[in-house]
Amino acid sequence: MTSQHQQYQELSREEQVLARIEKARARKAKLKEERITLSHGSGGKATQTLIEAVFLEAFANPLLAPLEDGAVLEAHGGRLAFTTDSYVVSPLFFPGGDIGDLAVNGTVNDLAVSGARPLWLSAGFILEEGFPVADLERIVASMAAAAERAGVQVVTGDTKVVQRGKADGCYVNTAGVGIIEREGELGVALARPGDAVIVSGPIGDHGITVMLARGELEIESDVTSDTAPLNGLVERLLDACPGVRGLRDATRGGVATICNEVARAAGVAVVVDEEAVPVSRDVRGACELLGIDPLYVACEGRLVAVVDGDQVDAALGALRSHPLGEGAAVIGRVRDDPPGLVLLKTSFGGTRIVDLLVGDPLPRIC
Amino acid sequence: MRFVDEFRDAEKAQALAAQIAALCEPGRQYKFMEVCGGHTHTIYKHGLEDYLPESITLVHGPGCPVCVIPMGRVDDAIFIARQPDVIMTSFGDMMRVPGSNGAFFDANAQDADIRMVYSPLDSLKIARQNPDKRVVFMAIGFETTAPSSAMTVLRAKAEGLENFSIFCNHVTIIPAIKAILDSPDLRLDGFIGPGHVSTVIGCRPYEFIARDYGKPLVCAGFEPLDLLQSIYMLMLQLAEGRSEVENQYTRVVPWDGNLKALQVINEVMELRPYFEWRGLGFISHSALRVREGYAAFDAERQFLVPGVRVADPKACQCGEVLKGVLKPWECKVFGTACTPETPIGTCMVSPEGACAAYYNFGRFTRERVKEATRT
Amino acid sequence: MCLGIPGEIVEFMDDRPDLAKVDVSGVKRAINIGLLEDEKLEPGDWVLIHVGFALSKIDEDEAKAALDFLEGIGQAYADELAALADSRIE
Numbered sequence: 112m113t114s115q116h117q118q119y120q121e122l123s124r125e126e127q128v129l130a131r132i133e134k135a136r137a138r139k140a141k142l143k144e145e146r147i148t149l150s151h152g153s154g155g156k157a158t159q160t161l162i163e164a165v166f167l168e169a170f171a172n173p174l175l176a177p178l179e180d181g182a183v184l185e186a187h188g189g190r191l192a193f194t195t196d197s198y199v200v201s202p203l204f205f206p207g208g209d210i211g212d213l214a215v216n217g218t219v220n221d222l223a224v225s226g227a228r229p230l231w232l233s234a235g236f237i238l239e240e241g242f243p244v245a246d247l248e249r250i251v252a253s254m255a256a257a258a259e260r261a262g263v264q265v266v267t268g269d270t271k272v273v274q275r276g277k278a279d280g281c282y283v284n285t286a287g288v289g290i291i292e293r294e295g296e297l298g299v300a301l302a303r304p305g306d307a308v309i310v311s312g313p314i315g316d317h318g319i320t321v322m323l324a325r326g327e328l329e330i331e332s333d334v335t336s337d338t339a340p341l342n343g344l345v346e347r348l349l350d351a352c353p354g355v356r357g358l359r360d361a362t363r364g365g366v367a368t369i370c371n372e373v374a375r376a377a378g379v380a381v382v383v384d385e386e387a388v389p390v391s392r393d394v395r396g397a398c399e400l401l402g403i404d405p406l407y408v409a410c411e412g413r414l415v416a417v418v419d420g421d422q423v424d425a426a427l428g429a430l431r432s433h434p435l436g437e438g439a440a441v442i443g444r445v446r447d448d449p450p451g452l453v454l455l456k457t458s459f460g461g462t463r464i465v466d467l468l469v470g471d472p473l474p475r476i477c
Numbered sequence: 478m479r480f481v482d483e484f485r486d487a488e489k490a491q492a493l494a495a496q497i498a499a500l501c502e503p504g505r506q507y508k509f510m511e512v513c514g515g516h517t518h519t520i521y522k523h524g525l526e527d528y529l530p531e532s533i534t535l536v537h538g539p540g541c542p543v544c545v546i547p548m549g550r551v552d553d554a555i556f557i558a559r560q561p562d563v564i565m566t567s568f569g570d571m572m573r574v575p576g577s578n579g580a581f582f583d584a585n586a587q588d589a590d591i592r593m594v595y596s597p598l599d600s601l602k603i604a605r606q607n608p609d610k611r612v613v614f615m616a617i618g619f620e621t622t623a624p625s626s627a628m629t630v631l632r633a634k635a636e637g638l639e640n641f642s643i644f645c646n647h648v649t650i651i652p653a654i655k656a657i658l659d660s661p662d663l664r665l666d667g668f669i670g671p672g673h674v675s676t677v678i679g680c681r682p683y684e685f686i687a688r689d690y691g692k693p694l695v696c697a698g699f700e701p702l703d704l705l706q707s708i709y710m711l712m713l714q715l716a717e718g719r720s721e722v723e724n725q726y727t728r729v730v731p732w733d734g735n736l737k738a739l740q741v742i743n744e745v746m747e748l749r750p751y752f753e754w755r756g757l758g759f760i761s762h763s764a765l766r767v768r769e770g771y772a773a774f775d776a777e778r779q780f781l782v783p784g785v786r787v788a789d790p791k792a793c794q795c796g797e798v799l800k801g802v803l804k805p806w807e808c809k810v811f812g813t814a815c816t817p818e819t820p821i822g823t824c825m826v827s828p829e830g831a832c833a834a835y836y837n838f839g840r841f842t843r844e845r846v847k848e849a850t851r852t
Numbered sequence: 853m854c855l856g857i858p859g860e861i862v863e864f865m866d867d868r869p870d871l872a873k874v875d876v877s878g879v880k881r882a883i884n885i886g887l888l889e890d891e892k893l894e895p896g897d898w899v900l901i902h903v904g905f906a907l908s909k910i911d912e913d914e915a916k917a918a919l920d921f922l923e924g925i926g927q928a929y930a931d932e933l934a935a936l937a938d939s940r941i942e
Contacts, residue, residue, distance in 0.1 A: 125806055126842050132812030143819060146586040150573075156818050328595055331880040380849050396877025399478065400901070401595065402828070402855045446849045449841060456850050459701045460487035461524020463838040469818045470573060470582070478877045480858040480898060480915060489922045492929030515855065568903070596904025598884060621856075625905045628886050673856045676900065676908045699856070702922060728915035729856075729900050729908050738887045738907070 154363030181225035190291040192227035205324035207335030211253030218287035223342040224358035227289030261340035299357035300376035312438035315408035339412030351429035354419025367406035383443035484700030511669040514541030514829025521838035536801035537831035551576030566600040567615035597629035624738035627745035644776040652763035679734025698726040756796025795822035
């Protein structure tokens with residue numbers, strides 16, 4: 112018997128099953144569906160499988176492989192970050208913002224968390240026949256204001272119109288380019304044991320706002336979307352704290368999805384402290400009512416930072432000094448074992464896993 | 478959050494855990510079944526087992542109304558959804574339950590219009606807003622949810638709606654518990670009794686369990702302290718040689734149940750002579766259907782559903798998991814062929830299913846994570 | 853599916869006696885109170901909400917009794933721990 116086989120025999124039966132399951136999970140996922148379902152757009156497991164099986168397969172190249180929020184490109188002796196996003200949120204207008212705000216802020220944020228200074232955006236519109244021009248003007252005005260606030264310019268665009276019944280009013284696609292002026296790498300794959308996981312403020316505001324704004328649930332609340340440009344906040348953090356390993360924009364799939372991405376990319380365990388995760392009272396109430404876990408609910412103006420454990424105070428100080436980071440908190444720590452898993456220490460004092468969701472409790476949030 | 482946070486207090490949990498441990502006889506093993514899927518979910522979600530001594534095992538029961546729906550009924554629902562001008566409405570839990578040709582989600586990807594709702598009243602609203610469509614509500618759940626479906630039918634009748642019906646898949650809890658009690662494979666010391674079902678049926682229906690089978694039963698709330706206290710009450714009964722039905726969830730569950738809710742169920746629905754439960758086979762008088770007098774609101778009468786019986790996939794061991802004979806990880810396909818992403822059975826796809834709870838929340842061994850979660 | 857959440861009744865609807873508005877941690881929704889018509893509900897009462905219906909009125913006395921019991925156990929435990937810490941055998 113090899114020593115590995117001996118070790119396996121010694122493990123309890125349950126451990127053996129779990130080991131077998133981890134092996135199965137590590138295998139490349141196969142796309143079994145023949146048709147796209149809503150799950151594929153949720154940002155969770157189904158989305159990942161689709162990306163790996165279809166897009167990575169076809170486009171395979173080392174620049175795409177890291178699958179961070181933006182691609183980092185080398186050109187003319189410098190580095191650029193390049194990102195793209197599409198916005199299909201329903202409804203188009205909601206408390207705290209509209210699809211235009213999301214489009215600009217979302218792309219600015221993807222560039223910012225790649226370590227870049229966001230500069231130039233494109234904006235492509237797919238409009239439904241019959242869509243009111245007044246609504247389009249509202250959306251575009253939001254985009255202009257958001258661009259000004261973030262210090263970026265929309266420099267190119269496109270417009271298409273499709274027949275009544277398609278495009279649900281208005282879909283927006285944006286791409287963005289930024290310049291990376293800082294030295295060093297950013298990536299969640301660089302996380303190591305002892306690091307801290309920090310979130311810049313209360314989670315779940317955006318997803319719940321949009322869900323309630325749909326009007327189907329007839330729930331009244333004061334919750335508003337947290338959509339905001341985070342480039343200023345990121346600058347402040349990176350200036351004050353050289354020990355930032357990686358940054359992510361917490362959107363679809365929420366903070367839970369990002370923690371899982373950290374655990375997988377770096378081969379570490381992420382242990383989250385439920386008590387420490389900031390959630391506003393209203394968001395918590397709505398989540399309890401609907402049976403949804405706030406850890407999975409989308410934000411649109413929050414970042415998650417993996418930071419050297421010795422520099423937590425500097426990081427928190429920098430974030431909290433900025434209006435968008437007042438609620439910043441350490442929500443978890445990175446450990447070496449069990450690798451690839453996210454654990455939660457519940458407020459009750461027990462332990463459980465936080466896995467990627469397959470589907471999405473709240474479709475079409477962004 | 479009032480009536481919630483106080484029952485999640487970690488300090489009180491430690492105290493209760495100490496009391497429970499003190500009641501354990503040395504060398505004796507204890508097995509309690511929590512009947513409700515909601516309880517299974519709470520246990521895993523809050524990591525309750527961290528507070529229990531090694532000698533107490535919790536066995537997961539069949540009280541998950543999504544888990545017990547046979548594939549044939551899912552196929553029937555999709556058949557209805559595919560009829561012209563039909564909008565099918567359903568709780569989110571059903572959307573990914575596999576039928577023979579995929580789940581509701583997959584049907585939507587083809588040509589069906591199946592929408593998620595939070596309440597059957599939302600379904601009624603859709604019916605009002607779409608007079609040219611036939612709106613059907615997939616009615617699932619135990620006695621907890623049946624009154625809501627019944628009230629909705631009564632409301633539809635009062636409003637004179639002609640385009641609304643329910644596809645009734647409500648099941649009753651007592652026959653499921655009886656099937657467990659009569660199963661030769663299981664030796665249980667007691668039951669953690671249903672919480673919200675008992676709000677409707679009260680605590681009396683469980684008395685036969687204590688009286689005829691000699692097993693204590695404690696109706697439990699859904700917060701982790703409720704469950705821990707219920708386990709304490711069960712241990713106390715065993716230590717004192719008692720076998721009774723007790724109510725831990727007194728703030729919500731009235732001993733006599735909710736008479737109005739029972740009346741409303743009885744007005745609109747009646748017991749089917751028999752119904753097939755996934756994994757448990759045919760059980761007589763275990764499910765509800767719409768009465769003749771409300772035929773206009775009965776989807777089974779409004780649409781000619783195929784009603785084909787579909788056998789579970791050979792690899793599926795949901796039945797044994799539902800009966801508590803197998804732990805989720807003991808099922809041959811758990812976590813490999815059957816995952817939340819590619820579910821073979823209902824236990825893996827329902828949010829209250831034991832396999833889903835274990836896979837999503839409990840898939841680790843305590844020793845290994847002790848190190849990681851030590852602060 | 854077993855999901856039942858406590859909510860506080862904040863107002864009734866004049867035109868619909870079977871509905872009431874409840875508050876769940878700051879979030880409000882109208883729910884059907886038809887199953888509790890014998891209870892004579894009032895604003896400030898707490899009910900258990902399940903899929904848009906109130907299933908039961910929460911008995912605040914029982915809730916307090918339950919918490920008192922837990923408090924008692926907690927106190928006994930704390931006392932024992934304190935006694936253990938204080939006692940010395942050497």
